[in-house]
C-alpha cells in the first residue's frame with residue numbers, strides 16, 4: 001500500500017530559507033516525524049494566507065501534500081504564536097537559540113518526542129517564567145540528554161571514582177567530569193566550583209519546577225553557561241557543523257539584555 005498523498009501534523013517552525021522571488025522552504029520540528037521540510041509557494045507575497053501561520057517559532061497544525069523531492073505545504077493553522085517571543089528582541093534571540101540547537105542536534109525524519117515536548121515547554125516558559133537564563137540552561141542539559149550526549153556529572157569519566165566535593169574538572173572531549181588527579185593528563189578541561197557542580201547536577205536531574213527554586217548569583221551563572229556552551233560547541237564542531245551561530249546568538253542576547 002502506498003503512503004497517503006496528504007498528511008497533517010502539529011509542528012514548530014524552526015528555520016526558513018528563501019527560495020527564488022517569493023517561495024520559502026520551511027524546516028519544522030514535529031512530535032512524531034522529527035525534523036521535516038516543506039515547500040511554501042509564494043509565502044513571501046504580501047497576500048499570502050499562510051504566512052501568519054508559518055512564522056519562525058510558531059506552533060501550528062500543518063498540512064502537506066507529498067511531492068517527489070519535497071512535500072508542499074497546503075495549509076496551516078496556528079496553535080500558539082508565542083507572541084511574547086516575537087515582541088522582544090532578547091526573547092526572540094532566546095527562542096531562535098532554542099530552535100537552532102534543535103535544528104543542529106536533530107536528523108531529518110527521526111522521531112524524538114521527548115525533545116519536541118522539551119522544546120514546546122521551553123518556548124512556553126520563555127514567554128512566562130522569569131529566569132530566562134536558567135530556562136536555557138535547563139533546556140540545554142535536557143536537550144543533550146535527549147540526543148544521547150548526557151554529560152557525566154557524578155563520577156570521574158576516566159577512573160570512575162565518585163567525585164569529592166572539591167574543585168573538579170569538566171572535559172568536553174570526554175563528555176563529563178574529571179577528578180583532580182585525572183584532569184592533569186587531560187588538556188582542555190574546565191575547573192568547576194563545588195556550587196557549579198551542584199547546580200549542574202540539579203538542572204540535569206530535575207524538572208524545571210524543581211530546578212527553578214535554586215538561587216544563582218551572576219558569577220555562578222556565568223560559570224555554568226561557559227561549561228555547557230563549551231560542551232555544545234565541541235559537539236557541534238565534532239559533527240562538522242558550524243558553531244559560530246552559537247556565539248552570534250549569545251552575543252545578541254547579552255547585547256540586547258544589557
Ligand SMILES: [Zn+2]
Nearest residue numbers: 156159179182
Ligand atoms: Zn579520575
